[in-house]
Amino acid sequence: MADHTEARPTEASLRRALHRAAEGRALDVDEAAALLTARGEPLDQLLSVAGDIRDAGLRDAGRPGVVTFSKNVFIPLTRLCRDRCHYCTFATVPHRLPAAFLERDEVLQIARDGAAQGCKEALFTLGDRPEERWPAAREWLHERGYDSTLDYVRASAIAVLEETGLLPHLNPGVLSWADLQRLKPVAASMGMMLETTATRLWSEPGGPHYGSPDKEPAVRLRVLEDAGRVGVPFTTGILIGIGETLTERADSLFAIRRAARQYGHIQEVIVQNFRAKPDTAMRGMPDAELHDLAATVAVARILLGPGPASRHRPTSSPASTTCCCAPASTTGAACRR
Ligand code: SF4
Numbered sequence: 001m002a003d004h005t006e007a008r009p010t011e012a013s014l015r016r017a018l019h020r021a022a023e024g025r026a027l028d029v030d031e032a033a034a035l036l037t038a039r040g041e042p043l044d045q046l047l048s049v050a051g052d053i054r055d056a057g058l059r060d061a062g063r064p065g066v067v068t069f070s071k072n073v074f075i076p077l078t079r080l081c082r083d084r085c086h087y088c089t090f091a092t093v094p095h096r097l098p099a100a101f102l103e104r105d106e107v108l109q110i111a112r113d114g115a116a117q118g119c120k121e122a123l124f125t126l127g128d129r130p131e132e133r134w135p136a137a138r139e140w141l142h143e144r145g146y147d148s149t150l151d152y153v154r155a156s157a158i159a160v161l162e163e164t165g166l167l168p169h170l171n172p173g174v175l176s177w178a179d180l181q182r183l184k185p186v187a188a189s190m191g192m193m194l195e196t197t198a199t200r201l202w203s204e205p206g207g208p209h210y211g212s213p214d215k216e217p218a219v220r221l222r223v224l225e226d227a228g229r230v231g232v233p234f235t236t237g238i239l240i241g242i243g244e245t246l247t248e249r250a251d252s253l254f255a256i257r258r259a260a261r262q263y264g265h266i267q268e269v270i271v272q273n274f275r276a277k278p279d280t281a282m283r284g285m286p287d288a289e290l291h292d293l294a295a296t297v298a299v300a301r302i303l304l305g306p307g308p309a310s311r312h313r314p315t316s317s318p319a320s321t322t323c324c325c326a327p328a329s330t331t332g333a334a335c336r337r
Contacts, residue, residue, distance in 0.1 A: 001206035006245045009034035014042055021049050021302050032250035035299050039291055043298075050298035057306020072121035072169065073114025077102055077156060078149065080137050081127025081173075083212035086281035087242065087274060091127050094136035101140050101149075107156050111164040121188065122166040124153060128173030128214045150179055157186040169235075174214040174223055180230040189267060190227065191235030194220050197255050198248040208242045208282060221255060228263025237270030240296050241288025249296065253303050266308045271297045 009017075009030070017031035018038070022045070027035070038046045058064050078101045081091035094100060102110075111122045130137035131149055146152045150172055157168035167188035174192065175183070183190065195209075197217045202209035209215035227234040236259075238252045260266035273288035 001200070001204040001210075001243070004200065004243075004245060006247055009037055009246075014038060018042055018045055018049075021046070027303065029247060029250045029254055032253065032299050032303060033246040035302070036246045036249060036292070036295050038295050038298075043291060043295055046295060046298045046302075050301040053301055053306050060306065070121055071114075071117070071119045072123040073110060073117070073119040073166070075102070075107055075110050075122055075124050075156070075160075077107065077124050077126040077153060078130055078137065079127060080130030080134050082129045082133035083127070083214050084210075085212050085215065086208045086210070087277065087285075089277045089280060090125070094134055099140065100130070100134065100137045101152060104156065104159055108159060108163055111160045111166050115164050115166055120167060121169050122157075122160045122164070123169045123171065124157065125171055126153070126173070150175075150183070154183055154186055157183070161186060174219055175226070177226045177230065180226055180232055184230055184232050187232075189233040189235065191268075192220065192223055192227075193237045193239060193270065193272070194224060194252060194256055195237075195239040196242065196244050196248060197221070197252045198244045201243055221259075224256070224259040224266075225263070228259055228265045231263075232265060233267045234265050235268040235270065236266060237268075237272060238296075238300075239272045239274060240292065241274035241286075242282075243285075250299070253300055257303050260304060260308060266304075269300055269304055269308050271300055 013030070013034045014037055017027065017034040020027060020031060021035065035046055055064070058066060076090075079090060079092045079097060080094060080100055081088075083091070085091075114122065126149065129149055131141055137149070141148065141152060144152075146155070153170060153172050157170060160166050160168055168186060170183055170187045170190045171192065172179075172183075172190075175190070180190070194217070195215065199217050201207040202212065202215050202217065204210060214220075224234070224236060236256055238249065238256070240249060244252070256266060256269060271293065273290075273293040274282075274285065275287045276283050276285050
């Protein structure tokens with residue numbers, strides 16, 4: 001992948017952007033990128049501005065100072081995926097799994113166990129269209145009368161809804177407008193991380209999303225918009241530290257804001273920090289820093305306003321509470337995408 005460095009914003013531009021943010025003025029992409037560099041005292045100020053926005057939202061919602069969360073249980077319907085994201089530890093190969101998919105009974109058992117522990121949501125996590133890459137996935141579905149993974153997702157969501165009362169939240173990856181229409185009646189909400197709008201991270205050999213057809217930013221932006229047109233309450237977010245520039249990161253947040261403003265369907269925005277994992281192609285990359293994560297969560301809150309819940313993904317950081325206490329307004333178990 002070509003080296004893509006950008007000039008770091010000056011201290012003066014950071015101060016100016018902070019001042020504008022504190023005054024509640026509209027920020028542009030360059031100003032948001034400058035805010036992402038805040039550390040030390042400027043970071044404290046940035047967190048304070050974002051925290052005020054969060055608090056105002058909580059007051060408007062009639063629950064001042066109350067941070068909420070929804071308990072959910074993960075249902076990893078399949079860990080097979082047609083994509084090859086270079087940081088992924090979720091997807092695997094068929095011979096490492098007892099079966100390509102969880103059976104219906106296994107799905108229901110996980111959901112019942114979750115309900116017994118007080119969960120309200122069943123969060124379906126799965127790879128993207130595994131049947132298009134893995135014969136084992138195709139055969140498993142065919143033997144049980146399903147044409148596609150999405151057919152099985154729909155059947156499983158209905159089973160969970162009818163037999164356990166948990167509310168399905170679906171994360172099946174890229175969905176068409178027609179897919180969204182079919183799944184909407186069986187799910188309380190759906191989600192898909194935008195991750196980044198940086199096309200070069202997908203198109204250039206060596207990029208983290210190279211070889212992953214479902215990670216083309218234009219495709220994912222289309223899903224965000226289609227979810228809005230169909231009226232699906234939607235969770236999305238960005239992944240930071242995978243090689244994007246600060247301007248690209250800010251641009252990703254602006255893209256989410258555009259969809260949120262146009263359709264009003266974005267219920268939650270996740271900021272997930274990259275952490276290098278052994279056995280992945282990106283094991284040698286440095287982790288995204290905690291302060292970087294904190295600044296990004298704050299900028300997300302400032303750009304998105306008090307409306308959508310914003311949170312970082314707590315599973316990904318050993319010191320997650322530092323950020324969780326800052327501008328995010330909900331916390332809880334994280335969805336995979
Ligand atoms: S799409 Fe998701 S599950 Fe598939 S390889 Fe990428 S991160 Fe992993």
